[in-house]
Amino acid sequence: MTVTATPVDNGVNVEALLGARDALTDTPEIAQFQWRSTVTWQNGTHSRSEIEGFYGLCDEQVHTRKFSLDADHPPQFASEDQGPTPVEYVLVALGSCLTAGVAAVAQQRQIQLRSVSATLTGEMDLHGILGADPSVRNGFSGVKVDYQVDADASADEIKALVAQSQKRSAVFDMLTNPTAVTVSVS
Amino acid sequence: MPSVTAVVVGAGHTGLAMSSHLAARSIDHVVLERGEVAHSWRTQRWDSLRLLTPSWMTGLPGAPYDGDDPDGFLSAVEVADLVAGYADASAAPVLTGTTVTSVRPGVQGFDVETDQGHWHTQAVVLATGTTRSVVPAIARRLPEAVTSVPALDYRNPDQLPEGGVLVVGASASGVQIAEELQRSGRPVTLAVGEHVRVPRAYRGEDLFTWLDRLGVLDERWDQVDDLVRARHLPSLQLVGGDRRVDLNSLQDAGIRLTGRFAGLDGGQAQFSGSLANVCALADLKLGRLLDTFDAYAGGRGDRPEPTRVDDPPLGLDLDSGEIRSVVWATGIHPDHSWLDVPVFDHRGRLVHDGGVTRWPGLYAMGLPVLRRRRSTYIAGADADADDLATHLLDHLGTGGSRFAQEAS
Numbered sequence: 238m239t240v241t242a243t244p245v246d247n248g249v250n251v252e253a254l255l256g257a258r259d260a261l262t263d264t265p266e267i268a269q270f271q272w273r274s275t276v277t278w279q280n281g282t283h284s285r286s287e288i289e290g291f292y293g294l295c296d297e298q299v300h301t302r303k304f305s306l307d308a309d310h311p312p313q314f315a316s317e318d319q320g321p322t323p324v325e326y327v328l329v330a331l332g333s334c335l336t337a338g339v340a341a342v343a344q345q346r347q348i349q350l351r352s353v354s355a356t357l358t359g360e361m362d363l364h365g366i367l368g369a370d371p372s373v374r375n376g377f378s379g380v381k382v383d384y385q386v387d388a389d390a391s392a393d394e395i396k397a398l399v400a401q402s403q404k405r406s407a408v409f410d411m412l413t414n415p416t417a418v419t420v421s422v423s
Numbered sequence: 424m425p426s427v428t429a430v431v432v433g434a435g436h437t438g439l440a441m442s443s444h445l446a447a448r449s450i451d452h453v454v455l456e457r458g459e460v461a462h463s464w465r466t467q468r469w470d471s472l473r474l475l476t477p478s479w480m481t482g483l484p485g486a487p488y489d490g491d492d493p494d495g496f497l498s499a500v501e502v503a504d505l506v507a508g509y510a511d512a513s514a515a516p517v518l519t520g521t522t523v524t525s526v527r528p529g530v531q532g533f534d535v536e537t538d539q540g541h542w543h544t545q546a547v548v549l550a551t552g553t554t555r556s557v558v559p560a561i562a563r564r565l566p567e568a569v570t571s572v573p574a575l576d577y578r579n580p581d582q583l584p585e586g587g588v589l590v591v592g593a594s595a596s597g598v599q600i601a602e603e604l605q606r607s608g609r610p611v612t613l614a615v616g617e618h619v620r621v622p623r624a625y626r627g628e629d630l631f632t633w634l635d636r637l638g639v640l641d642e643r644w645d646q647v648d649d650l651v652r653a654r655h656l657p658s659l660q661l662v663g664g665d666r667r668v669d670l671n672s673l674q675d676a677g678i679r680l681t682g683r684f685a686g687l688d689g690g691q692a693q694f695s696g697s698l699a700n701v702c703a704l705a706d707l708k709l710g711r712l713l714d715t716f717d718a719y720a721g722g723r724g725d726r727p728e729p730t731r732v733d734d735p736p737l738g739l740d741l742d743s744g745e746i747r748s749v750v751w752a753t754g755i756h757p758d759h760s761w762l763d764v765p766v767f768d769h770r771g772r773l774v775h776d777g778g779v780t781r782w783p784g785l786y787a788m789g790l791p792v793l794r795r796r797r798s799t800y801i802a803g804a805d806a807d808a809d810d811l812a813t814h815l816l817d818h819l820g821t822g823g824s825r826f827a828q829e830a831s
Contacts, residue, residue: 262768265769393707393710393711396703396707397704397707397711400700400703400704400707401704403697403700404617404700404701404704409697409700410697412696413682413685413695413696413697414683414685414686414693414695414696414697415685415686415688415693
């Protein structure tokens with residue numbers, strides 16, 4: 238790590254995050270969050286999801302604005318390509334979660350980032366979702382993430398940033414460990 | 424009700440070290456012990472266990488190691504004999520066969536209840552060690568045909584049925600038990616979560632020689648960067664002696680690695696897909712540790728190979744008969760269930776500052792990074808006991824006697 242006269246600024250308010258960790262010691266209930274989205278079928282394989290409210294810090298919260306995300310499938314699936322496929326959103330979720338983590342960890346370790354990018358790939362055998370081979374799973378058989386990071390740090394320090402980001406990533410955890418999912422109809 | 428100035432709970436090496444320092448300050452006390460001296464060293468260790476630390480690190484107050492093999496590693500029985508010999512030599516006031524069933528605040532200090540009667544005391548020192556296996560809830564849902572053994576109950580391979588074994592946890596206990604079971608002819612699968620990879624020796628010298636030389640073991644709890652993390656660090660992936668227990672060596676011996684045991688769906692064990700990352704974290708951390716050794720000594724030693732992670736299985740059918748037993752090497756905790764004093768956090772963990780709890784007169788010994796990084800090693804007890812006995816004496820001179828005056 239190179240110490241420079243310019244303060245390290247990756248745009249992450251680490252003090253606020255660490256302050257939150259201290260606050261949790263006194264009031265652990267503020268850590269209980271619920272994330273939400275709604276989804277509405279549009280046509281064919283096209284659906285639109287909206288995200289606005291969530292629960293946390295012992296109260297109802299809202300984003301600064303409502304987000305709307307379309308998902309669909311490409312023409313190769315006889316669809317109209319009104320948005321990315323749901324499995325691509327999974328890659329988006331993983332990539333953005335890990336990258337946010339890289340920035341936060343770098344800030345905490347006083348490493349100035351210049352550029353961070355990653356390429357994500359998810360391998361899938363369609364025999365699974367088409368029900369053509371019961372031995373093939375529906376989801377990804379594997380996910381690969383390859384980072385390119387330019388920062389004031391050694392190669393091992395950069396590897397450690399990326400490793401620590403995985404260790405603290407919600408989406409990495411959800412993809413690598415089982416999660417109970419309950420779907421109901423009301 | 425008999426009264427004594429201080430009660431030490433547990434006659435292991437930490438309790439006896441405390442006893443020695445209390446005696447040096449003429450503080451009358453008893454050491455209450457549920458079994459015999461060094462009970463858990465005789466009853467809660469597997470047969471082949473040896474200390475992770477070399478014998479030169481097994482000194483007790485006034486009794487530095489004086490054997491002829493300072494670089495050897497004591498077996499559990501040898502540790503028990505060492506501790507028992509120390510109890511005799513120091514004439515510690517130990518009451519064996521006395522199980523403490525509760526400690527609660529009393530009129531002047533504490534009321535201590537045991538299965539042999541009650542005590543009243545002005546100070547209590549918890550020196551009970553870590554005697555309780557931490558086994559995850561999924562252990563209760565294993566298929567009935569699979570034998571389930573917590574590491575504290577494991578003795579030797581003969582205790583387990585023939586056939587495959589899943590060892591859960593790859594810290595000191597897990598890797599040692601896995602290696603021994605694989606040698607016994609039982610094919611071992613080792614579920615690996617976060618772990619601390621260290622070499623037994625580096626540049627021809629033992630790990631602890633390096634750590635001692637660099638002052639790492641003397642780093643104080645109030646100087647450690649992230650104390651919470653330091654206190655919850657898994658035990659070192661190490662064995663006392665010549666066996667090789669790093670993950671590459673275990674794989675060479677035929678052991679199959681998986682990620683952390685993450686869930687059980689019917690009879691289907693599910694393993695985390697994070698193995699590559701926990702190994703990368705451990706390898707990077709190992710590299711940083713060896714960098715500090717090299718920075719001290721100059722030059723650069725031969726570095727261990729990165730951990731090989733080769734397409735680990737994500738699931739295993741526990742109903743298939745392939746796995747006949749599971750050994751849970753998933754951690755050990757102290758048992759403070761009998762302590763009826765409000766010194767616990769919301770998760771039930773004892774809150775203390777260098778062994779001093781927020782309840783005046785109540786102290787703890789032997790916990791990870793209690794006052795120093797060496798606190799949990801045998802020779803770490805001396806300095807901690809010295810510090811805490813001094814604090815305890817101050818307490819008697821202020822709070823303790825004030826209570827006594829108010830009550831009289």
